[in-house]
Amino acid sequence: MGGLFKLAWLFLKIGVVFFGGGYVLIPLLHRIMVDQLRWLTLKEFLDGVALSQLTPGPLAMLATFTGFKAAGFPGAFAGTVCIFLPCTVLMLAISSHYEKMRNMELIRTILDGLLPAVVGLVAAAAWTLGKTSLVSVRDFLLLAAGLLILQFTKVSPMFVILGAAAIGLIFHFN
Amino acid sequence: MEQTQRVSLLEILKVFFFIGATGFGGGMAIVSLIERVCVHEKKWVSMDEFMHGLAFGQILGPFSLNTCTFVGYYLRGSVGGILAASAFIAPSFILVCLLSWLYFRFHELPQLQSALNGTNPIIIALIIVAALGMGRSKVKGNEAWLMALAAFAASAFFNTSALTILVAAAVWSLGWSWYRREHR
Structure with missing residues (x-):
């Protein structure tokens, strides 16, 4: 039980420092899990990164993997809850002040003014992902099909994603 | 809403x-x-x-x-x-x-x-x-387009963090609104 508590406390601390983006997390967790505590070997750590990127969740799902190795299912649960607790609490705090902040003229000017930058960031995500994963004619055909379906029909995007995953599995995309 | x-x-x-x-x-x-x-x-x-x-x-x-x-x-x-x-x-x-x-x-x-x-x-x-x-x-108007493109380029080509980009955009929009108020 003491070990589980230590694990929870550790991930809580990591959760506090990883504001600013998921990729800060990789070097940080590597140093703590592989070099300092030796809970994971380097290969396990790298496989854990790959594994957590298979899921829809953020990169911080790495905490689930590490927790699982350290203390089984309870460890995975404690690690996940604790790493996401700080950002969720902060986000709730921001959300609870949001209505009030939005009615202050200065804040509203800033918030509405930076929306084009948010659009730019969203578009940049498509670019970054496309640069590494759009490599063949097949990919571009799927992209075109996806654009047409998602832009002009009301088909749920979840089914489009699952359909594409099935196509990838059946035809062994590599 | x-x-x-x-x-x-x-x-x-x-x-x-x-x-x-x-x-x-x-x-x-x-x-x-x-x-x-x-x-x-x-x-x-x-x-x-x-x-x-x-x-x-x-x-x-x-x-x-x-x-x-x-x-x-x-x-x-x-x-x-x-x-x-x-x-x-x-x-x-x-x-x-x-x-x-x-x-x-x-x-x-x-x-x-x-x-x-x-x-x-x-x-x-x-x-x-x-x-x-x-x-x-x-994204309406030239100024908004410029900001969107700048944010896109900074993130896509220079790997600038979202935090940096959003803070810069906030300063930018604040500066613009002051400028427009002064030069009306």
């Missing part, structure tokens, strides 16, 4: 669990899904509010999770926020536990990569559609 009827907690649970179970690609793919479902289909939040939430979420790290928390809070307060966040993480949590168990038992990663390779182009299409929709309603 006016709420005629409160959204039930069960509905929040279902929607975010479904998003968390199918949003392979993570990050912006999740955001695009939430935008599509919560802004366009269910009309739970307006585009402006959603984008404000996304901007806050990017400042606080895992923005896919944070955006879920924001929308959940907007609908049903703290309970809604925590519920949306948990429902969104649950499928990934179950998946990672399962895969970790297999991994530490057999020391091999399952062959899910080809399924993911199939979804990648669709994820990109999803994000592009979301960006187009947001752009059409929020």
Whole structure:
């Protein structure tokens, strides 16, 4: 039980420092899990990164993997809850002040003014992902099909994603 | 946006669990899904509010999770926020536990990569559609276009962090509004 508590406390601390983006997390967790505590070997750590990127969740799902190795299912649960607790609490705090902040003229000017930058960031995500994963004619055909379906029909995007995953599995995309 | 009827907690649970179970690609793919479902289909939040939430979420790290928390809070307060966040993480949590168990038992990663390779182009299409929709309603006029393009270039070509870009955009928009007030 003491070990589980230590694990929870550790991930809580990591959760506090990883504001600013998921990729800060990789070097940080590597140093703590592989070099300092030796809970994971380097290969396990790298496989854990790959594994957590298979899921829809953020990169911080790495905490689930590490927790699982350290203390089984309870460890995975404690690690996940604790790493996401700080950002969720902060986000709730921001959300609870949001209505009030939005009615202050200065804040509203800033918030509405930076929306084009948010659009730019969203578009940049498509670019970054496309640069590494759009490599063949097949990919571009799927992209075109996806654009047409998602832009002009009301088909749920979840089914489009699952359909594409099935196509990838059946035809062994590599 | 006016709420005629409160959204039930069960509905929040279902929607975010479904998003968390199918949003392979993570990050912006999740955001695009939430935008599509919560802004366009269910009309739970307006585009402006959603984008404000996304901007806050990017400042606080895992923005896919944070955006879920924001929308959940907007609908049903703290309970809604925590519920949306948990429902969104649950499928990934179950998946990672399962895969970790297999991994530490057999020391091999399952062959899910080809399924993911199939979804990648669709994820990109999803994000592009979301960006187009947001752009059409929020990027108007030369100045807005300039900011959007600058943010795109900084992120796509120079790997600038979202936090830096958003802070710069905030300073930019503040400066512009002062300038316009002085030179009217």
